[in-house]
Amino acid sequence: MESLFFFVAAVVLFWGPAPAIAATAFTFHNKCRYTVWPATLSGNTATRLGGGGFELRPNATASFSAPPSWSGRFWARTGCSFDPTGTAPGHCDTGDCGGALLCSVGGAPPVTLAEFTLAGPSTGDKDFYDVSLVDGYNVGIGVRPASGGQRGDNRCQYTGCVADVNKRCPTELRVAGAAGHTVACRSACEAFGASEYCCTGAHGSPASCGPSRYSQVFKSACPAAYSYAYDDATSTFTCASGTQGYRITFCPTAGDRI
Incomplete structure (x- = not known):
């Protein structure tokens, strides 16, 4: 053990300390034909990117930086109306976070999520990310790493959900908006609450909870996105x-995959 200590110390003296991990930039781009209100929720720090939520008009972009080891999620809210004075709660047709513009709680399902855990000591100095339909679907989301992150890593690549799942949504999972058209697609867990869909209780492990005919609708539309809780491999x-x-x-x- 002593010789290992001196070896590590010698390496540190020769090479110097490991370089600090820089902040990670997130750039949001709204390619929808309508305004969305992106929401951000931090999982492990007090850093609230974008204050927790903001308005993003069609074709607009916005950028924010997150510190190393940041963990959290992003989603789009649709059909929102907020009191300009801030004295009354607002409302969103999908992804609402308690009527607030600046979210401090998660979005009400069904909602498409982009989830991140940035590099730090607990992650083996890697970023982990995914797009998830486990809580249902409201808006397509794509995630593309900057070119500097590729470096031959075949798991450092585009992921997301390009297909409009609302058009493929089974009737029993559809959420209708004010005009009667489908604005979101619920997960089977939310719709029926059964343990085999929620991967809970007797179905609370990967061995006992597999894909259902409903999650396969999501997976068929968006092969790289999570379709149920244990859909890790792909x-x-x-x-x-x-x-x-x-x-x-x-x-x-x-x-956008390119």
Whole structure:
């Protein structure tokens, strides 16, 4: 043990301390034909990116930086109306977080999520990220790492949900908006509450909870996104620390994969 200590000490003296991990830039791009209100929720720090939520008009972009080891999620809210004075609660047709513009709680399902845990000591100096339909779907989301994060890592790549799942949503899972058209697609867990869909109780492990005919609708539409709780093998992506940032696109197209 002593010789290992001196070896490590010698390496540190020779090479110097490991370089600090830089902040990670998140750039949001709204390619929907309508305004969305992106929401951010931090899981492990007090850092509230974008204050917790903001308005993003069609074709607009916004960028924020997150510190190393940041963990959290992003989603788009649709059909929102907020009191300009801030004295009364607002409302969103999908993804609402208690009527607040600046979210401090998660979005009400059904909602499409982009989830991140950035590089730090507990992650082996890798970023982990995914797009999840476990809580249902409201808006397509694409995540593309900056070119600096590729470096031959075949799990450091584009992921997301390009297809409009609302058009494929089974009737019993549809959420209708004020005009009667489908604005979101519920997960089977939310719709029926059964343990085999929620992966709880007797179905609370990967061995006892597999894909259902409902989750397969999501997986068929969006093969790289989580379709149920234990859909890890094809849905979790990683990039080495030092990735310059990520571009998160709402209503992405096939061309955003490049």
